[in-house]
Amino acid sequence: GAVVSQHPSWVICKSGTSVKIECRSLDFQATTMFWYRQFPKQSLMLMATSNEGSKATYEQGVEKDKFLINHASLTLSTLTVTSAHPEDSSFYICSANPGQGASYEQYFGPGTRLTVT
């Protein structure tokens, strides 16, 4: 089956620094990738939709200058948390679509646990 990987699986960084999270589709091409944020014991909150070769579309309330998304190729999207603060600590999950349309299954990465100290 289709596999999506994330790197790193967990990261600890100091306040004020930036951290980059990678999301890769390993055995398929993904024109669209999604980034989610999940707080403890809560549902997933969609942050942005990432389309290869174009700017990401951010959901309302998500700061695009803080959460930089780059979808440089059909198999790689990156999320950079800039000037991180403790409130950015969360579980970040990406997903990828192998094609367009509502019937296509979305494949999820295993998530990245970010802790900002």
Next chain:
Amino acid sequence: GDSVTQMEGPVTLSEEAFLTINCTYTATGYPSLFWYVQYPGEGLQLLLKATKADDKGSNKGFEATYRKETTSFHLEKGSVQVSDSAVYFCSSKTDSWGKLQFGAGTQVVVTP
């Protein structure tokens, strides 16, 4: 807008008990419906899906039927195991880009 509502947890069951998690949706179009499962510390895994009315998705003993008339997609399993302990998310998708709407998630705890 589109939304998904599912029953709140946690749901605590004994092994071999019957599990039902209710899920209803609202959508302007005809969504595809999904159940995802999340084990502790992990990402989401697709459990089952249905893409049109009256479709039944099934996997690992779990079943859910797409009911257009009641806009529901309830998850059921006849005999749960301890290994089924996880958080279950109901979701819908109508967006052509594939954007998913998630329910709040239901934690299921199965005790021996």
